[in-house]
Amino acid sequence: MTTLSEKLHVQPGETTRAPSADLPAPSAPVLSVRDVRISDRAGDREIVHGVSFSLTPGRAVGIVGESGSGKTLTCRAALGILPAHFEVTDGSIEIDGRDITHLSQTQWTALRGATISAVFQDPASYLNPSIRVGVQVAEVIRVKKGVRRREARRQAIDLLRAVHLRDPELVYGQYSFELSGGMLQRVLIAAAIAAGPRILIADEATTALDVTVQAEILDLLADLREQTGLALVVVSHDLAVVAQLCDEVLVLRQGEVVEQGPTRQVLHDPRHEYTRLLIAEHEQYGLEKFLVPKEDA
Numbered sequence: 001m002t003t004l005s006e007k008l009h010v011q012p013g014e015t016t017r018a019p020s021a022d023l024p025a026p027s028a029p030v031l032s033v034r035d036v037r038i039s040d041r042a043g044d045r046e047i048v049h050g051v052s053f054s055l056t057p058g059r060a061v062g063i064v065g066e067s068g069s070g071k072t073l074t075c076r077a078a079l080g081i082l083p084a085h086f087e088v089t090d091g092s093i094e095i096d097g098r099d100i101t102h103l104s105q106t107q108w109t110a111l112r113g114a115t116i117s118a119v120f121q122d123p124a125s126y127l128n129p130s131i132r133v134g135v136q137v138a139e140v141i142r143v144k145k146g147v148r149r150r151e152a153r154r155q156a157i158d159l160l161r162a163v164h165l166r167d168p169e170l171v172y173g174q175y176s177f178e179l180s181g182g183m184l185q186r187v188l189i190a191a192a193i194a195a196g197p198r199i200l201i202a203d204e205a206t207t208a209l210d211v212t213v214q215a216e217i218l219d220l221l222a223d224l225r226e227q228t229g230l231a232l233v234v235v236s237h238d239l240a241v242v243a244q245l246c247d248e249v250l251v252l253r254q255g256e257v258v259e260q261g262p263t264r265q266v267l268h269d270p271r272h273e274y275t276r277l278l279i280a281e282h283e284q285y286g287l288e289k290f291l292v293p294k295e296d297a
């Protein structure tokens, strides 16, 4: 069975980059996606028809849209993990000002985890059921930061505490089947932020969780964003999730961005019929409670 560090594409000896004179200014975008098109070579069809957004530290962008609209493919392109026969056929993706569309595998593994990281739905599938969860997080830290086991354990416990797991030392020694879905997602978030990435992609990260736990995880992401300047890409089919967390929202439909703008503007004054439909669908689930009245804007 693959280990968590393998699934997170972590390579030995990768360390977080020390600040250097040639790093872009703090307000420069950490992630720039410009008119990205993604095609499936197998079926010779274009699936994503031009997505653009830019993310500075501490900001959050949301991608919403129906199933199959290309949300996950867009994220996977930014992480350099497109499925086998998919490729970025046009546009550019820059991480920290560096074009990543033609990076080698070695260059990719140096970026992943340390600069850009991700959490997906179904955290249990990323953990080995026969190894204590804390040991798996510690292993990511050991490999990523090149520290000794004892130090990795200490840092793992600190991280489990940072993601608001009560009694982190107890959780450290537990197995994935002993933890709830919300606790598992916190463990995965801990592993994802272990190497201090600047960008975190959360692709339907709270979808499988019940509403209360979902709200707690969203609060955690908001805290991380505020406290560490983490930039977030939040993918959800649930507009309420995006409304709560994001500054800007993109509405994708069949690989096309049908609407894009500041979250407040898109939700209060949708221009596209499809966005209106999404909002109408969500109103019954209480989207309005996340919408700040326009006067307060």
Ligand SMILES: Nc1ncnc2c1ncn2[C@@H]1O[C@H](COP(=O)(O)OP(=O)(O)OP(=O)(O)O)[C@@H](O)[C@H]1O
Pocket: 047, 065, 066, 067, 068, 069, 070, 071, 072, 073, 074, 083, 237
């Ligand atoms: N590994 C793959 N192999 C073949 N086709 C794929 C693969 N991944 C995605 N696709 C196709 O690409 C399109 C976009 O998929 P994507 O996973 O990006 O959608 P999504 O917006 O994330 O949907 P969902 O809300 O269901 O997660 C879909 O039509 C899907 O059929």
Ligand SMILES: [Mg+2]
Pocket: 071, 072, 073, 203, 204
């Ligand atoms: Mg998806």
